[in-house]
Amino acid sequence: MSASIAIFALTQKGVETARRLVAVLPADCYVLDRYASKDEISFTSLKNIVADKFSKYESHIFVAASGIVVRMIASLLKSKADDPAVVVVDQEGEFAISLVSGHLGGANELARLIGDKIGAIPVITTATDCAGVPSMDLIARDQGLIIGDIGLIKHINAAILDGEKVPVYDPDGFLDLSAYSDYFIVVDDLAVLHKSRCGVVVDWHVHDLPERVLALYPRCLTLGVGCRRGVPADEILELIRSVVADNGIALESISCMGSIDAKSDEAGMIAAAQVLGLDLNFFSAAELDEIEVANPSGMVMKHMGVNGVCEAAAMKLANVTQILVPKTKSARVTAAIAKRI
Structure with missing residues (x-):
């Protein structure tokens, strides 16, 4: 095949x-x-x-x-x-x-x-095609956004079919609606959506939303991970999920994961990336050492020859010089998150 x-x-x-x-x-x-x-x-x-x-x-x-x-x-x-x-x-x-x-x-x-x-x-x-109006799921797909609860698409499309403009809260401007101004209205205040029939939120933050408000997640975040030898996937996943939850971050907005190439055969890390559906990238010590990290570690320098792994890998993946979520540690795992500009 x-x-x-x-x-x-x-x-x-x-x-x-x-x-x-x-x-x-x-x-x-x-x-x-x-x-x-x-x-x-x-x-x-x-x-x-x-x-x-x-x-x-x-x-x-x-x-x-x-x-x-x-x-x-x-x-x-x-x-x-x-x-x-x-x-x-x-x-x-x-x-x-x-x-x-x-x-x-x-x-x-x-x-x-x-x-x-x-x-x-x-x-x-399909009703939107028959009526000649846009469909929210196609707009999201074509612009690379992850749909939160796909069952909510019907409320957005129904409002469009009824001739109503759907309010969209998109603080970072990830969704290009320039071709759809007849069907959507961009709002600056999230509270507007609590008073509306339905709505759309485009954000990498997690929000407490009304039941008919659709969350769309931009894949704009990168995850850096470090771990000791032999750490199982469950332990790595536990820290990652804790980091995103504690910082109000949508896991769906993480686009990829990275670490140092000395961990390229680490079964737990590979399995964790597979569970999350993330591409796993590895960088050499020389590549990571080019990045100035917020929280350098003498222990990491001693064993890996770099000042830090997780922060450097996250920033390398995002091609930025600032970290969004600094290094967070558990007993045997570290994780950090960067944001693409």
Whole structure:
């Protein structure tokens, strides 16, 4: 499997349409065994093949009846934040129906692409697309923001569909709404959102928000970590979570994690980064020693040859000369946070 799209075909006519799609899209083609050629992946049970492949591709195109597809994927669906795109194409290739994950998964875009490639009519039923208004989840995705509670998107989109301007509190200006001034209003006072039908907060701080206010998190923070040899992931994670909680920081706003290259084989640190879903970067002692840290350590200098690891790594990742959250220590772990400008 090398493609990001899987195409499934069940009938002789459907296979012909699937082959037209494979010719113009980067896709793997799964064909019922009796119709499969040597260049296609044959299967005998659609239910089994879909269950096996559903989470392994970013997008799925079914050349089949929509009812069959609904029954095949129903038990596999998790949430609109996690599900891959699903598009249904009829066997004649006349229509491309965006069925699941129209926005975040990209099914609407895929349906349109199929239309461009083979002349199918895209069938898109998401309300914002039908009304020709922006959708908050797409705006957030396109601008690299992390969506807090995706279930709150519906309140924002509903207000837009009703013709209301949605208040947005964005103190650092991470969200560019210049193209959407008809739908959003930027406010300077967070209290405004407590009085509004709904709203959006864009911040790396944690706020106590009303139930219909959506939090969006900019990935603007970098995490530096140091530890003694053999420290388990749980101990590293405990300090990291304590640091963000004590400083009112959203964990979702941390974009990456770093340390000294002497720790590049540290299993606990590697596992902790994986749990948090962060890229883990390592720097040489010489690279870290270029950074002036707020809290130098004689012990670290003795063992690692640098004045500090966690603060220097955080600032190196953020390409800044000031630390946001200085070194915090537990018995065997240190952590610090920097902010990109």
